[in-house]
Amino acid sequence: MDPNAQKQSIVTINQISKRFVKSLDLAGRIAQRFGADIREEIVYAVDKVSLEIQDGEVVGLVGESGCGKSTLGRVVAGVHEPSDGKVLFRGQEIDSLTGQDAQAAALKIQMIFQDPMSSLNPRMRVQDIIGEAPVVHGVVDSKDITNYVEEIMLRVGLDPSYARRYPHQFSGGQRQRIGIARALAVQPDFLVCDESVAALDVSIQAQVLNLFMRLREELNLTYLFISHDLGVVEHLSDRVVIMYLGRVVEIAPTSELFADPNHPYTQALLAEVPRLETRQRKFAPVKGEIPSPIDPPSGCHFHPRCPQASARCREEIPVLREIAQKRFSACHLNS
Amino acid sequence: MSFSDSPTLEVKDLKTYFFTKGGIARAVDGVSFSVGRGKVLGLVGESGSGKTVTGFSILGLVDEPGRIVSGEILYRGENLVSASMGRMRELRGLNISMIFQDPMMTLNPVLRIDTQMIEAIQAHEKISKDDARQRARDVLGQVGIASPDERLRAYPHQFSGGMRQRVAIAIALLNKPDLIVADEPTTALDVTIQGQILYEVQKLCSQTGTALIWITHDLSVVAGLADDICVMYAGRIVEQGSVNSVLDNPRHPYTHGLISSVPSRNRRGVPLAQIPGMAPSLLKLPKGCSFGPRCPQVTADCGIIPNISMLDKGRQLRCHNPLDALVSPKLKD
Ligand SMILES: Nc1ncnc2c1ncn2[C@@H]1O[C@H](COP(=O)(O)OP(=O)(O)OP(=O)(O)O)[C@@H](O)[C@H]1O
């Protein structure tokens, strides 16, 4: 299997699946009350995903909107229970730990959410947002907390004199840093960053990306970096994982993936990446039909859009297999 | 250009201010640009620089405490600033449409998608329900919604975020309007679906002559799509011109900084260039050039607001110390 697996892996994702029975949200309940014929549906958000992440690595997670990236990230961070499968932290199953060990392991994996405004409590001061968890979990003594928060704010480039402000008094980029500071405060080893720069304009995005890279050096952090911006992923990641409709379709070291994509979906993605130097281009429509996670296609999920699909692709699910050193792809063309 | 040489839209010295408790926020402060038939204008700039408010002003959607205080918005020669509410309602959705940053501004959560789309068509056109449904179905397909027949019977909450965004785009395209203002319309979509939508939008521009204003912070999309580009900073356009001239040869230090911060292929892992500091609050703008405190080129002259200078080929600039015409940030590859 993966030759890297011998090296210390920090997180092992083992055959994780997550299904949602789509219960009705507010809009749905209102619509139902108005007589709408709405039923619950099962969404196959993540389907048997396995992945080993090495200590100190940055793994980019890319894929179509709705393909299950956030869901996988949340399962890894312990926000969601998986429907099937296990997540191991440094070789230990998190669920099997108890008491202090379980808590310690949970703290070591932190998640930075996509929208900083909705994940920060608007009625809490920044010093409490950052300082609450480390005191509660005994990471620092409560008498040292002011200094500790100051230190962390400096580390992420926030002026400590803003510690008594509320989240709405900050700009988008600064709020993102508050989210990062809160995650760092419990001294994690592993960060799941979900679209952490998507809402930022490029100049602030650059500030936050530089911060991530600096923290990686300083604190030896490992990242699972979820993004649909391939430019950002290429810039930051050591390895890239491509998902399509709940399944991993390709894993490769970043430079190899961008130089020589194997899976037809990856090829389609890279062909469409907008580049600053490409002017007045002719955009092309998606070929074939776009599938839905409520009623996923048989066989290879990509077959309705794949230019190279054969009869086998419609029937048999291609397995993710090693196609070269450190490279994996799930496509029948490889066998 | 076909039947008329005058641009579809001409905005002249537009000022839209918000009269808040904390003071006057000059969200749009003397903005001028024009878009011709079938042309695409990219509107880029820092968060909070006034892009959305510019779009809202064109559609007549600016609300209290905001108001257009001066300037002209000429749509085929008709000044929309003085148009009645009734006239604006007539134009909106038929001649001019907007794709909002948040798709739920377009969609009604309690109505089925078909109801909303058919209504949007029939509001402006005498057409049978079956024909309207047929058109709605076709347009949903164009924006990459799988099995449009079934999806038409769905409610907005049954769609993922990216799908809702696509339905909102579909509604804006329904009546093949003359002018579309698209506000960050594809930020939540992967590039293959984004490509599908840009393909449809391009087709509309070239076949119907639709003029398009594309608001975004993604410079790479603007590079591939737009003919001209306006760069906004703190309520003003600091640089405008053709996409090629501005992106290859930015003269304003802010434009230069923006382009340099885009992650680049051949500098993987190397820290990205960043513009120091943060965008100023509109209520506490620095004196003179608003970019001054963050500008590497700043001099004493910058204490006075720079006027617009006209360069060749329609290029415009607001800067006392423009960068050398030959200095350009290294483009990727
Ligand atoms: N709490 C939930 N209840 C029901 N369905 C859900 C829930 N969360 C996610 N889903 C569904 O699971 C699928 C995967 O969603 P997820 O948010 O993981 O996608 P994503 O890859 O992060 O997409 P995006 O790029 O748009 O953020 C989608 O079809 C979504 O509608």
Ligand SMILES: Nc1ncnc2c1ncn2[C@@H]1O[C@H](COP(=O)(O)OP(=O)(O)OP(=O)(O)O)[C@@H](O)[C@H]1O
């Ligand atoms: N209702 C309002 N009351 C007061 N100020 C407002 C109001 N609406 C917008 N503004 C201000 O006008 C300025 C311009 O806002 P606008 O939404 O146009 O920015 P933008 O360029 O679209 O930014 P973004 O990229 O974040 O969408 C902002 O500083 C904002 O605070």
Ligand code: SF4
């Ligand atoms: S398995 Fe078949 S359908 Fe799937 S990507 Fe490969 S060739 Fe295309």
Ligand SMILES: [Mg+2]
């Ligand atoms: Mg997500």
Ligand SMILES: [Mg+2]
């Ligand atoms: Mg906006």
